[in-house]
Amino acid sequence: MSVRTVRRRIGWLLKVNRKLGADEELRIAKNFARAWPGGGHTPDAPTVSRWESGKTAISTATVNRYEGLLGLELGCLTALKHAIERAAGTASGPGATAVDDDKRLHELLERSAGKDEMGGPSWIELSDHxxxxxxxxxxxxxxxDAVSDRLLGELVVAExxxxxxxxxxxxxxLEHRWxxxxxxGACIDLAEDSTPVVIEPLSLLDSSPDLVAGRYIRQAVESPASDRALVGALLAASRKIRRRHFTHEDSSRIGRAVTSLLNDSTLDEGLRRLASEVESELRAGGATRADAASVWATSSRPRRISTRACARVSPAGPxxxxxLTELVGQALYDPNPDDRMLAAMFIAGTPVxxxxxxxxxxEIEEDLRRRRHCDLGVLLRTMTLLRSGNHRPVLHRILTDPHAEESARLAAAWALPHCAEGPAVTPWSKILEVQTRLARRPSMIGASVLHGVVYGAGTDGDEATLRRVRADSDLPTIVRSTARWLLTARLPVRSLRHSGHL
Incomplete structure (x- = not known):
């Protein structure tokens, strides 16, 4: 992703929050600039326009000031700025407040290594120091170790x-020398803990140039413990190749493993796309790829969704x-789960x-009515990433229908565990009964559907359903082991329905 694209997206994020914010006075750039004093250098209306069009670089302090003036949660826009800059490899250096303040550093270290509260902004401040x-x-x-274990433990249940x-x-x-x-070690330990929370700790290892991290990712690509572990390993491998973290031997072995994956006719389509991306990165030798954003904007569905959404939020506006069209398209169709997630989170960070x-x-209801399932998975996944719960009844309907197609059931099973709270209680017992019966048929998808169902029952705290699964020796091993882990997990599993990787 180019520097210009990064600036444009951050600028769009600021503009949409200002233009659609609760304070109508601040929707006018001149009034917004006038309200600025107290947040550093006072801008004028043209400066605001240059920020929001992406023509001028936007500092973290500027984004912080937007959050304050618009009454937004501290750090909510800044977190998206950090995320897109890291994804593009354009992350800025530490803030000025992190320099020469040993007292504050010691205070944060003491809190993070103990049990005192550490909110997201405090973790950012500590990592800045x-x-x-x-x-x-x-x-x-x-x-x-204490700091890393606590931070990773909070990360996998944060939202x-x-x-x-x-x-x-x-x-x-992960990037720090000491x-x-x-x-x-914390990431590897969690990945080895027979836990369904495996994508995050593996994919995070892309940040570390350490040979231990590289070797572990290579091994996870060669001999993955599960499909979800393979997702995390391929995500990390793709970015580590781009950052030239691997030794020549590791790159060669990953190449052979990926070729073997791509020759497997039974490989899941999502995994095939990730494996193809790793193969492309190896061929390119880590060279920077051109932006593919224009591809998403050419599809009719993202433009239709974007146009209808604009009409809903601002009938008199453009x-x-x-x-927005570009972000919707990427959230739906980008082959890389990290890039899809970030695009959806940018949309979720605005009033639109x-x-x-x-x-x-x-779109989902129309596709189901016409029995078109090719995009159902991506539509449901994007709904989840937008922190929406209004598709929960649709998910229930799909998973309790014994005649629903496999692709629809698979998409619904993995969307439901991460679905935001909705108006209806999920009938996990009924869903388990229907999906267990369907899984008896010869199918590679049945086990994955049940895996998602069990994970969802666990995040909802349905221990009775988990105990039933654990005791059923006819169910697939991965399904029973997930139920066992969820019943004994040290993590607060009800919080595992975050907007992470699906």
Whole structure:
């Protein structure tokens, strides 16, 4: 992703929040600039316009000021700025407040290594201090273990803005000379813990140039413990190739493993796309790829959704928003789950989120009525990433219908566990009964559907359903082991329905 694209997206994020914000006075750029004093250099209306069009670089302090003036949650827009800059490889250095403030650093370290509260902004502040001190060593060194374990434990159960903040903080620790080993160890330990939470700790290892991280990812591509582990390993491998983290031997072995995957006719289509991306990165030798955003904008569905959403939020405003069309298209169709997720999170970080979710639901209902299932999975996944719960009744309907097609059931099974709270209680017992019966038929998809159902029952705290699964020796091993883990997990599993990887 180019620097210009990054600036345009951050500018769009600021503009939409201002133009559709609760304070009508601030929707006028001149009034917004007039309200600025107290947040550093006072801009004028043309400066605001240049920021929001992406023509001028936007500092973290500027984004913080937008959050304050618009009454938004502290760090909610800043977290998206950090995320897109990291994805594009254009992350800025530590903030000025992180320099030469040992007292604050020690205070944050003491809190993070103990049990005192550490919100997302505090983790970002701590990681900013750590990044500003590349030679920082802790005594005893195991303090890094305590900090890393706690941060990763919070990350996998955090949601939305808090999840992004902790992901950025942990990525910074992974890049640090002395904190990195502990952060790598924490990720590997969680990935090895027979847990369904495996994509995050594996994919996060892309931040570390350490050979231990590279070797572990290579091994996970060669001999994945599960399909979800393979997703995490391929995500990390793709970016590590781009960042030239692998040795020549590791790159060669990953290449052979990926070729074997692509020759497997039974490979899931999503995994095939990820494996193809890794293969393309290896062929390119880590060269920067051109933006593919224009591809998403040419599809009729993203433009239709974008146009309808614009009409809902601002009937008198522009009929189209090219950036929204681009983001909707990428959220739906980008082959890389990380890029899809980030595009959806940008939409979710604006007041247009609910309108886009409503338009997606219209598309889903229409596709189901016409029995068109080719896009159902991507539509449901994007609804989830937008933190919407209004598709929950549709998911229930699909999973309790014994005649629903396999592709629809698979999409619904993995969308439901991460679905935002909705108006109806999920009938997990009925869903399990229907899906268990369907899984008896010869099918590779049945086990994956049941896996998603069990994971969802666990995040909803339905222990009775989990115990039934654990006791049923006829069910697939991965399904029973997931139920067992969810019944004994040290993590607060009800919080695992975050907007992470699906």
């Amino acid at each position: 750590v990044r500003a001190a590349p030679d920082l060593r802790l005594h005893p060194p195991r303090l890094w 939305h803005c808090g999840w992004l903040q902790r992901q950025e903080a942990l990525s910074r620790l 904190a990195g080993a502990s952060a790598i 009929s189209t928003d090219e950036m 989120r609910a309108a886009v979710a409503s338009c997606l639901l219209v």
